[in-house]
Amino acid sequence: MVLYEVTVYTGDRVCAATLNSVHIRLVGTDGKSDRTLLNSLVIFRGSVSTYTFCCSKSIGKLILIELDKRHSCLMPDDDWFPDKVEVKSPEGAIYTFPIHCWISNRETYRFREGKALRIFDESNSSGEHARHQELCQRKETYGWSEESPGVPNCIEADGPCTLPHEVRFSFTKDIEFKFTAGEAVLELDLKGLECSKKNWNSLDAMKHVFCDKHTTLSDYVQNHWMDDGLFAYQFLNGVHPTLIQRCKTLPKNFPVTDDMVFIPGGSNLSNELKQGHVYLCDYKNLDGMPANVVQGIQQYLMAPLVLFHKRPNDKMKPIAIQLKQIPAEDNPIFLPTDCMYDWLTAKIFVKSADFSEHQLNAHLLRTHLLAEVFAVSLLRKLPMVHPLYKLLIPHTRYTLHINELARKQLIGPTGIFTLFAASGGKALTMILARSLSSITYRSLCIPDDIADRDLEDVTDFYYRDDGLKLWNIIYTFVQGVIQHYYKSDEEVQKDSELQSWIRNIFEHGFLSKKESGIPQSFATVSELIKFATMVIFTCSCQHAAVNNGQYDYGAWMPNSPITLQHPPPTKKGTTSEATILQTLPPINVTVQGLTAYWLLSRPSSDFVPLGHYPEDHFTEKTPRQLQRDFKDKLDDVSKQISMRNEGLEIPYTYLDPKSIENSVAI
Structure with a gap:
């Protein structure tokens, strides 16, 4: 007879405990143990429990464990959440089995020993069978x-x-999310604003919405939203820093001339274009949508072109706005030298267009929907024992749940966006489809994207500065992990699970569009490293960049209108504060938008920052040391950013890293 010592670590989360009976079976290279009862009493939340049981002989090197949970007629069926199981063999070897998922009363669960294995590393039929069985189960559970x-x-x-259960919000996250939403709506109900379809009677009246829910930056935006400097600043460091690009030749449909615009220092537009001091935002993606x-009233969505100029003091300023793509007599080019309300109205139409382009393309498509594709493909194609699964699974946490909520509450038939946004309704899916058709792999990789937009030398571009640092740190971490497991290009090529994963992403995420540049297979280690870096960056950093500032810049509604209910002026000199x-949008539409902004900008108490890995997959x-090094480098960047921000009027x-969640979770 030989003894095996089993230590069970139960998760420290709400409802992780169980009153049910838990059984275990060990499977090794030389056989398997009997199915053995572990607990006779309750397994408590956060507990570490050790059990010893006998086998008639050693079963060799452990490959996997089988866990099952059964409730008696006297006990309720309560799910159990173990973090891991450790087994000490009679020979003194210690095997760790990561779990980190819910165990219910319906089936037997199999978990592999923690060492990462590629499919061609499997040398035992039990391991091969468990791997195949796991993926078959996942394909049934996670369908497209x-x-x-x-x-x-x-x-x-x-x-x-x-x-x-394993991809849903924790109990804590779920309760906090509902409370935050309810708290905001309750305040609005008390003020009688949510049902008011009246227009605002003054700009000052808007200041009383969410009067106790403000940030330092939302206050700043409220006080400076009319300033050209803040207007331009947002295209570099606001919530949508991915559209602006250097412009050396004006688009043919944007006929701005030298005599239209004023350039300080005696220069002119033609010269400044040649010098590389002119920048463009083109909302052609919205054209014709x-x-x-909304509420029986036709809304208006423009497709503007906006021209910016970098002043000698390195400050960016807007110098021309055309609100529709096709030049015409009734489509004037608005200038800072026009009357105040003409220029302000033009900027408001730009910001409303920017709201739609940001929310549907930069935010929803390029972070939420792609992160969901990465998550579902990972769950369907890579088993838990695969090194890429272990690397990427922390960056999928809560993504499927938050996206399902979004489909119900934001972009579903009765969602806020569908009912109240100018780009809701028919335009929503049309804009998404047009955006996907023009998406490129290079645009998802920030070094390539910055180069393609020719923005390497723009001053005060903190999104670029911080983003490139983070990309390089993530790349180094991913490189270390992947090169630990893949020593040659040939090993990447013969990993059939890995190849199936990238094909699944190409087919279901990018709808097999070859022109996107998304790889259909991996031929080299370096290709795999870059793609995995992009996945982590998209699910963490890029989402933070386009999500976390929504309330800061959107709480003052005129700075980011969800919709506009009158057409743009067709000639100059026809605007006033009254026309604005x-x-x-009317009062109730305004507060609906602000409620969503507030909800989507609040992290929960179980927020997991980038580089933190509470679950030991x-x-x-070596990979655990690489994780520690990764976190240390992120901590250094966080300190650098904090020091820089101390000297900025608007901190970025x-x-x-301490503000970036590991995954798309909000």
């Missing part, structure tokens, strides 16, 4: 659904409550 033509596929589910009808108030020394905090 085509929500709309031309849009990335999503998880097959009917709301967050139908998702598997049918604007929504008639154009801006890796058990080997969205890519501070």
Whole structure:
């Protein structure tokens, strides 16, 4: 007879404990143990419990364990959440089995020993069978659904409550999310604003919405939103820093001339274009999109072109705005030298267009929907024992749940965006499809994207500065992990699971569009490293950059109108404060937008910052050391950002690692 010592670590989370009976079976290279009862009493939350049981003989090197949980007629069926199981063999070897998922009363669960294995590393039939069985089960659990033509596929589910437990919000996150939403709506109900369809009677009246829910930056925006400097600053360091590009030749449909614009220092537009001091935002993606009808009123969505100039003092300023793509007599080019309300109205139409382009393309498509594709493909194609699964699974936390919530509460038939945004309704899926058709792999990789937009030398571009630092740190971390497991290009090529994963992403995320440049297979280690870096950066840093400042810049509604209910002026000199108030969204639409902004900008108390790995999916020394090095480098960057921000009038905090969540979780 030989003894095995089993130590069970139960997760320290709400409802992780169980009153049910838990059984274990050990499977090794030389056989398997009997199914053995572990607990006779309750397994408590956060507990570490050790059990000893006998086998008739050693079963060799352990390959996997089988866990099952059964409730008696006297006890309720309560799910159990173990973090890991450690087994000490009679020979003195210690085996660690990462779990980090819910165990229910319906089936037997199999978990592999923690050492990462590629498919061609399997040398035992039990391991091969468990690997195959796991992926078959996952393909049934995580199915694909085509929500709309031309849009990335999503998880097959009917709301967050139908998702598997392991991908849903924790109890804490769920309660806090509902409380934050309820708190905001309650305040609005008390003020009688949520049902008021009246227009605002003054700009000052808006200051009383969410009077106790403000940030330092939201206050600053409220006080400076009319300034050209803040208007331009947001295209570099606001919530949508991914559209602006250097402009050396004006688009043919934007006929701005030298005599239209004033350039300080005696220069002119033609010279400044040649010098590389002119920048462009082109909202052609929105051209021709049918604007929504909100509360029975036709809304308006423009596709502007905006020209910026870098002054000799390195400050960016807007110098020309055209609100529609096709030049015409009734489509004037607005200038800073026009009357105040003409210029302000033009900027408001730009910011409303920017709201739609930011929310649907930069935010929803390029972070939420792509992160969902990465998550579902990972769950369907890579088993838990695979090194890429261990590397990437922390960066999928809560993504499927938050996206299911978004489909119900934001972009579903009765969602806030659908009902109240100018780009809701028919335009929503049309914009997403057009955006996906023009997406490129290079645009998802920040070094390539910055180079393609020719923005390497722009001063005061903190999104670029912080983003490139983070990309390089992530790249170094990913490189270390992947090169630990893949010693040659040939090993990458023969990993059939890895190749199946990238094909799944190409087919379901990018709808097999070769022109996107998304790889269909991996031929080299370096290709794999870059792609995995992009996945982590997208799911953490890029999402933080386009999400975390939504309330800061959107709480003052005229700076980011969700919709506009009057058409733009067709000639100059026809605007006033009264026409602006008639154009801006009414009271109830305003507060609906602000409620969503507030909710989506609040991290929960179980927020996991980038580089923190509370779940130990890796058990080997090298990848665990690489994780610690990764975190240390991120801590250094956080300190650098904090020091820089002390000297800035508007601190840029969205890519501070301590503010970046590991995954798309909000």
